[in-house]
Amino acid sequence: MATEPADTPRRTSLSKEIVLREAVALADEAGTGAPSMRRLAERLGVEAMSLYHHFRNKDMILDGMIDLVFGEIELPSDVDWRTAMRRRAVSMRGTLIRHPWAISLMDSRTNPGHATLRHHNAVIGCLRSGGFSIAGAAHAFSVLDSYIYGYTLQELSLPFKSSVDLEDVAGSILNQMPRDEFPHLTEMILDRALKPGYAYTEEFDIGLDLVLDGLQRQRESWL
Amino acid sequence: MATEPADTPRRTSLSKEIVLREAVALADEAGTGAPSMRRLAERLGVEAMSLYHHFRNKDMILDGMIDLVFGEIELPSDVDWRTAMRRRAVSMRGTLIRHPWAISLMDSRTNPGHATLRHHNAVIGCLRSGGFSIAGAAHAFSVLDSYIYGYTLQELSLPFKSSVDLEDVAGSILNQMPRDEFPHLTEMILDRALKPGYAYTEEFDIGLDLVLDGLQRQRESWL
DNA sequence: GGTTGTACCTTACGGCGTAAGGATAGCGGC
DNA sequence: GCCGCTATCCTTACGCCGTAAGGTACAACC
Numbered sequence: 001m002a003t004e005p006a007d008t009p010r011r012t013s014l015s016k017e018i019v020l021r022e023a024v025a026l027a028d029e030a031g032t033g034a035p036s037m038r039r040l041a042e043r044l045g046v047e048a049m050s051l052y053h054h055f056r057n058k059d060m061i062l063d064g065m066i067d068l069v070f071g072e073i074e075l076p077s078d079v080d081w082r083t084a085m086r087r088r089a090v091s092m093r094g095t096l097i098r099h100p101w102a103i104s105l106m107d108s109r110t111n112p113g114h115a116t117l118r119h120h121n122a123v124i125g126c127l128r129s130g131g132f133s134i135a136g137a138a139h140a141f142s143v144l145d146s147y148i149y150g151y152t153l154q155e156l157s158l159p160f161k162s163s164v165d166l167e168d169v170a171g172s173i174l175n176q177m178p179r180d181e182f183p184h185l186t187e188m189i190l191d192r193a194l195k196p197g198y199a200y201t202e203e204f205d206i207g208l209d210l211v212l213d214g215l216q217r218q219r220e221s222w223l
Numbered sequence: 224m225a226t227e228p229a230d231t232p233r234r235t236s237l238s239k240e241i242v243l244r245e246a247v248a249l250a251d252e253a254g255t256g257a258p259s260m261r262r263l264a265e266r267l268g269v270e271a272m273s274l275y276h277h278f279r280n281k282d283m284i285l286d287g288m289i290d291l292v293f294g295e296i297e298l299p300s301d302v303d304w305r306t307a308m309r310r311r312a313v314s315m316r317g318t319l320i321r322h323p324w325a326i327s328l329m330d331s332r333t334n335p336g337h338a339t340l341r342h343h344n345a346v347i348g349c350l351r352s353g354g355f356s357i358a359g360a361a362h363a364f365s366v367l368d369s370y371i372y373g374y375t376l377q378e379l380s381l382p383f384k385s386s387v388d389l390e391d392v393a394g395s396i397l398n399q400m401p402r403d404e405f406p407h408l409t410e411m412i413l414d415r416a417l418k419p420g421y422a423y424t425e426e427f428d429i430g431l432d433l434v435l436d437g438l439q440r441q442r443e444s445w446l
Numbered sequence: 447g448g449t450t451g452t453a454c455c456t457t458a459c460g461g462c463g464t465a466a467g468g469a470t471a472g473c474g475g476c
Numbered sequence: 477g478c479c480g481c482t483a484t485c486c487t488t489a490c491g492c493c494g495t496a497a498g499g500t501a502c503a504a505c506c
Contacts, residue, residue, distance in 0.1 A: 015484090032331070036462060049464075050485045058463065107327045107380050108255070112396070121405035128407055134414045137407075142377075143370065143430035150373025151365070157330050173335070182344035184351055184360075191357045207366035210437035218433065238453090259493060272495075273454045281494065 016054050019044065020064040027065065027101045034062060034105060062105055067113025069095060069102045075122045081130025082212055085140075088123065089148050089208055096152045103153055136222030140215050147211050155200055239277050242267065243287040250288065250324045257285060257328060285328055290336025292318060292325045298345045304353025305435055308363075311346065312371050312431055319375045326376055359445030363438050370434050378423055 022043055026035040037058060041048040055061050074091035076084035096103050112120070120141075127137035158166075170189050179186045245266055249258040260281060264271040278284050297314035299307035319326050335343070343364075350360035381389075393412050402409045 037464085038462075046484095047486055048462095049487080052464075053484060104327060104330050107376065110380060117400060117405050117408060121408040124407035124411055134411060138411060138415055139426070139429050139433075142374070142426050143433055146370050146373035146377060146430060147366065148373065149376055150369035150371065153330065153372055153376065154365075154369060157333060177340060182340050184347040185340060185344040188347055188357060188361060192361055203362070203365055206362050207369060210362075210366055210441065211434065213440075214433035214437045217436075260495085261493075269453095270455055271493095272456080275495075276453060 016064070019051065019054060020061065020068055023061055023065050024068055024099065028099060030101070032101055032104075034058075034065075034101060059109075063109055063111050063113060066102060066105060066109050067115045069099050070113070070119050071115035072098075073119055075119060076126035081126055081132070082216060084126050084130075085123075085144060085215075086208065086212060089144060092148050093152050093155075093204060096148075097156065100156050103149065103156060106149075130219075132219055133223050136219060139218075139222060143211055143215070147207060151204055151207060155204075239287070242274065242277060243284065243291050246284055246288050247291055247322065251322060253324070255324055255327075257281075257288075257324060282332075286332055286334050286336060289325060289328055289332050290338045292322050293336070293342050294338035295321075296342060298342065299349035304349055304355070305439060307349050307353075308346075308367060308438075309431065309435060312367060315371050316375050316378075316427060319372075320379065323379050326372065326379060329372075353442075355442055356446050359442060362441075362445060366434055366438070370430060374427055374430060378427075 019040070023035055023040050026040055026043055027033075037048040037051055040061075041051055044051075051061070055064070072095045074088055076088050078084075123141060124137050127140050128134070132140055174186065174189055177186070242263070246258055246263050249263055249266055250256075260271040260274055263284075264274055267274075274284070278287070295318045297311055299311050301307075346364060347360050350363050351357070355363055397409065397412055400409070
């Protein structure tokens with residue numbers, strides 16, 4: 001009944017978004033690695049080669065997926081810089097954990113999308129408003145992102161999800177390991193990993209606060 | 224003339240080491256990603272399937288390659304903990320940069336090899352001798368490795384090597400970007416990346432010292 | 447001299463990204 | 477109503493990939 005307006009040029013960009021959204025969903029389900037063109041096409045009810053009408057090659061799809069993920073990260077809110085950076089860090093870790101394939105893909109991607117640029121811009125803006133010099137904001141951005149990426153990278157590479165699995169894995173590593181050759185490692189595994197209540201979130205927060213403390217202390221000395 | 228001693232059992236383990244050494248060399252030359260079984264075999268003057276006599280599957284080769292890389296990282300020397308951790312961090316970054324394929328492979332690898340375990344053990348031992356409690360050593364290890372991995376990950380994903388390339392790339396991003404939409408980002412690129420003398424090593428050191436300062440300050444409060 | 451084990455090879459399968467080109471359907475203009 | 481254009485999708489094919497299954501050559505040992 002209601003006639004669609006003549007938005008034929010829209011159809012392409014709409015299709016692009018659908019493809020990317022499904023690609024992200026597919027990658028999330030698979031858990032790791034990028035989906036293949038064939039599987040992605042199948043999910044869309046289409047042949048693999050049809051995707052090449054909307055994207056020059058697979059890399060363009062991966063770029064788009066990464067940008068979609070970046071769009072999920074909470075932009076720094078309008079509070080003091082430390083609270084804003086803390087919230088952003090927590091949101092970023094959450095997003096990267098929700099999309100475990102993303103962090104491995106970021107290595108190879110170098111063309112930042114619109115959401116990525118907006119995100120970076122907002123972070124720098126927040127730091128500048130918080131009293132950081134340009135150089136200081138660059139240092140803060142670098143050390144924060146390094147910590148967040150690195151922590152999440154390691155967290156994702158752990159071969160377990162719950163702390164029940166943790167005990168199993170830690171135990172089996174322990175059993176395979178020549179304990180007397182690595183006494184300090186043995187001690188740490190026994191003392192920490194096998195004790196109940198070891199939480200990744202807590203460990204993340206400890207390092208994050210250490211970094212934020214350092215930034216607060218250096219802020220005015222970075223001119 | 225000189226008859227070889229009957230060390231047939233050695234041949235297997237020797238062959239394993241040769242395969243791994245060549246695999247690392249091949250990956251270094253290719254720059255990114257793991258070498259394929261076929262290419263690796265070709266380099267060794269052998270067919271692809273022959274490799275499966277020494278390794279159960281490709282993952283075992285990747286595990287071995289990672290452990291070889293870990294073996295290159297300088298163990299913490301016998302000085303004060305801060306100097307030792309600083310040296311280890313610099314060495315670790317250097318190693319990961321020399322083998323750019325390694326950091327992306329570590330995501331998926333979960334079976335630490337002997338060199339990896341020795342390395343971890345030595346780091347923990349150094350921290351414990353430096354007065355860190357078990358929990359404190361765990362926190363320190365976590366935040367340090369997170370920073371080093373994350374920084375290197377980002378450094379490797381940059382699409383250039385020299386600062387000449389940097390100017391080109393930064394300039395082209397700048398030109399493609401709607402400058403007025405991202406004023407802070409624009410300002411930072413103009414002020415920093417396009418100024419000569421921007422050095423990654425310097426940036427790495429700034430964050431590293433910030434983390435080390437934080438550790439020094441917290442050391443005794445972590446019981 | 448027959449047995450056993452190690453090292454390597456051959457062949458084949460299903461999956462991958464994508465180059466090249468063909469089919470179809472909806473559109474504006476005549 | 478018909479024509480040609482363009483956007484969209486499909487078919488086929490190529491050269492890669494990891495590896496399952498099974499074969500061959502040869503040295504070491506009984």
